[in-house]
Amino acid sequence: MAETIRPTGLDAQGFMEREGSLARVADAFRPAVAAARDRLLDVFGGRLHSAYLYGSIPRGTARVGRSDLDLLVALREEPTGADRDAVLSLSAAVDGEFPQVDGVGTLLYGKERLLSDLERHDLGWFVACLCTPLLGDDLAAQLPRYRPDSLLARETNGDLARWLPHWRERISAAEDTEEARRPLVRFLSRHLVRTGFTLVMPRWQGWTSDLREMAEVFAAFYPQRGAQLRRAAEHGYEPVGDSDVLRTYTDDLGPWLATEYARVHGVKAPRPED
Template sequence: MYQNKPRGGLLPELDNEQPFQPTFVEPIATALRQLKGVLGDVLHSVYLSGVIAHRKAGEVEDLPLTLVTTRALAVQEFSALNTVKFRIEQSSDAVKRVQIDVVPLKDATNLANIFRWGFFIKHCAVCLSGDNLARSFGHFEVSWEVSKAMNDDLAPRMRELRQKIALATKWGTQLDAAQDAAEKLINASFGLVAYKEQKWAHDLVSASEAFLAHYPDKSLEIERLFYLVERKRVKKRAVVDLMDSFGAWILSEYARIDRKIG
């Protein structure tokens, strides 16, 4: 799973050469063909994260892809990516959902974003296609700066997902947004303790366990977030209330810790 671990507490990077589990080989290949067909030379490189990248996948998993592009995409290109997502989800029983994030090359390589994109590309993903930017970055250690950078989009992301839930007219749309919100909140909660743990959690269970070791009084909130991860049908108001209250608490903790460390 990992390449040889570097010295001195620095994190390892995922092994780019280890084969994926057989059920995900064809969906990944299909995704790459379709992404290249849609974006062509605009596509600089493609990265896979999550449990499939860590070779710990179950029978059915999400397929989280990060695209580095040579320029910002147009509205029509984002629309085409949605079509790609739909086709892969419909054609593979092994893929629950396809998640596609897009970052322009100039942002991914900007030193101001090194604790976000540098860390993610080096330690949280494998390169599926194109020029592997992981070679451009040295190994990182888990630090407060990394935790902040990896979760600095929490507030706008919660606003976006909150609106999706409010406007949802079908359970599928609501459950997707609620699951995304819950996963984001669990990962953000882990960010509060990662620098103490001196490790990075790549799955929700280990992230929540590390968090609760430091904040045991938040066990009820974590339990309710896992209801949403499991896509249980919960009324909109209850979902939004949980997002608002726990999200606000996490943001206040980030601010408190930042003042303390800074």
């Protein structure tokens, strides 16, 4: 195996450290974060259990005008269709008002699902390790600490085979323009890079959210596919509207990665919505 990046993201006991903090939010993004926080309180009031930031903004790596604002909201009960509509409206309003963010995405769940046994090593891990508390009582206090093991790999990204048909449908339904394809390339690139990384994460024994680092770690274990994942990492940051890129993802890299993932870690436990 070629020399790889030294493992990071773990504490002295080998547990994954939580990434991000409100202190790392750049001044340019603070007004958008404050607006989102206040409007979540206005919309949900006492039904809101907690809210979190995740992604590049709380990690301090966001680019003005290029990075999106990512939120996770936990309600005290399961969200309704009206709740999801309200979150979509809130996200669109904040996105339209603050040009320093390029899109606002909000995940919405009930507290009990986030704390459930089924989600312990997926959404639970996500809250405990990748989310920065913004409002309310931090659910991480009710969740375990995590190691970068095969169970975590399986339950976070072991469902790629189920996603591939949906991706093909989305690509077929999209307009035949570079502008329409560019967001798809960005989304699929990031998903594939993260899946490639978690495939080798238990062997590497570390964590990173940097796409380029993820690709380099993967390439050290799968050099024959390394160039593909490196390109995908670049497209995750600077997407192109190229139909050939999408075709490669759904017909070559994606199927290979899904098969290898199932061989190494198994398949993610089905969720009710599956």
